[in-house]
Amino acid sequence: MPGYSRIVPIREITNENGNDCNLNIRRYVDNTPPVEPHDVKAHLFGGVPSAEITALNGLVTKYGIAESDLFTDRGDGYADFIHADKAIIKEAIKSNEGVNTANSRVTEAANRWWVQAAAEISEIGKTVQVYEFKRKYTEQLRAMLEPLGVLDRFQCIGVFANWWEHSYTVRESTEIESDGDSNTKVTVKEVISIKNVFKTITAEGFVAALVSDEKIAKEHFAAELFELESLERDTENVASELQSYIESIDVGERDDDTEGEEADETKEVKISDVEKYLKALGTEEAKASLKKIKDLKSEKSKTNKALKKAQIELQEKIDAIRKDLTVEQCETLVMELLREGFITELDKYLKAELDKTVKAVQHLWDKYAVSAKQLTDTRTAAEEKLNRFLRGLGYYG
Numbered sequence: 001m002p003g004y005s006r007i008v009p010i011r012e013i014t015n016e017n018g019n020d021c022n023l024n025i026r027r028y029v030d031n032t033p034p035v036e037p038h039d040v041k042a043h044l045f046g047g048v049p050s051a052e053i054t055a056l057n058g059l060v061t062k063y064g065i066a067e068s069d070l071f072t073d074r075g076d077g078y079a080d081f082i083h084a085d086k087a088i089i090k091e092a093i094k095s096n097e098g099v100n101t102a103n104s105r106v107t108e109a110a111n112r113w114w115v116q117a118a119a120e121i122s123e124i125g126k127t128v129q130v131y132e133f134k135r136k137y138t139e140q141l142r143a144m145l146e147p148l149g150v151l152d153r154f155q156c157i158g159v160f161a162n163w164w165e166h167s168y169t170v171r172e173s174t175e176i177e178s179d180g181d182s183n184t185k186v187t188v189k190e191v192i193s194i195k196n197v198f199k200t201i202t203a204e205g206f207v208a209a210l211v212s213d214e215k216i217a218k219e220h221f222a223a224e225l226f227e228l229e230s231l232e233r234d235t236e237n238v239a240s241e242l243q244s245y246i247e248s249i250d251v252g253e254r255d256d257d258t259e260g261e262e263a264d265e266t267k268e269v270k271i272s273d274v275e276k277y278l279k280a281l282g283t284e285e286a287k288a289s290l291k292k293i294k295d296l297k298s299e300k301s302k303t304n305k306a307l308k309k310a311q312i313e314l315q316e317k318i319d320a321i322r323k324d325l326t327v328e329q330c331e332t333l334v335m336e337l338l339r340e341g342f343i344t345e346l347d348k349y350l351k352a353e354l355d356k357t358v359k360a361v362q363h364l365w366d367k368y369a370v371s372a373k374q375l376t377d378t379r380t381a382a383e384e385k386l387n388r389f390l391r392g393l394g395y396y397g
Contacts, residue, residue: 047078064098117325
């Protein structure tokens with residue numbers, strides 16, 4: 001592996017005029033990045049060196065993006081950016097039809113791989129062993145994706161490796177704990193990794209315990225999910241409205257002598273403190289504020305109870321469905337979860353590779369978009385404008 005390992009002949013190690021038996025690894029391999037090229041002429045007078053554009057070919061041509069899509073060739077060994085803004089470059093690359101085409105080829109190949117893999121997953125623990133499946137389909141995925149030229153060998157293997165470690169949530173419960181002053185949302189998740197799913201399939205088969213609550217809910221209780229999401233929004237909105245109202249009341253307790261970092265810190269306002277202050281104040285306006293706080297607290301309690309009730313009812317329905325799932329239904333749902341996890345990890349690699357291409361082109365922008373001549377011309381124009389202004393005021397003759 002260049003930069004990391006290589007086979008070194010004994011004579012190279014023992015050469016008295018060379019290494020003289022020195023086994024310092026950096027004498028033989030060095031993973032230090034090469035020195036970044038900088039074209040002085042381009043820095044001074046503008047333009048992007050054609051040689052540096054050509055060096056990007058491995059990143060842009062994989063998506064079918066031509067140099068002419070991003071640069072205008074001057075014909076003198078330099079080119080100009082077609083787009084006048086760095087942000088537009090990102091959009092121009094990501095919206096290029098070649099990107100969709102290249103990524104679609106990868107996705108189609110991955111789908112073909114999945115069809116073959118899924119058939120063997122069904123036989124895990126029967127005629128197929130987990131370790132053999134992992135070895136075989138890691139290599140098969142690499143063999144199917146690498147020739148497409150978007151992901152390299154190690155990225156292709158990484159897709160499988162990350163999928164193997166990928167986890168999904170089997171069960172999630174959310175509770176809102178309130179102490180009267182604050183509203184805390186507590187989420188408890190039960191997760192399982194893909195590799196442990198395979199272990200469970202080997203030991204027990206496709207059991208209901210592998211099916212996520214979310215998968216069952218989406219299959220059977222779409223309306224209930226929609227209602228639950230609506231209640232969660234209502235709960236958050238009421239809590240936010242109450243806190244905002246509390247913070248809008250000036251309790252007159254800020255210490256004006258506070259110095260340093262403490263002066264910059266926002267003091268947390270407690271509902272009980274505000275209520276005590278308003279009661280002590282005793283004005284009609286204070287009484288109205290107390291009633292407003294009471295109403296909001298009541299609404300907050302009401303929405304919390306409604307949310308909790310809806311969560312319990314939905315969980316009971318999910319548990320009832322889970323008990324009645326057949327082995328065939330469990331297998332179908334688990335296979336969907338496995339495939340969703342695989343596609344998630346594949347998409348991460350495709351996005352990261354595209355981001356790498358965007359950053360490489362934008363780096364050329366950072367280096368060469370503004371030349372020294374442009375900076376000098378801008379400075380000169382600013383000086384002339386200032387001088388005209390000063391002459392108009394009579395400071396210059």
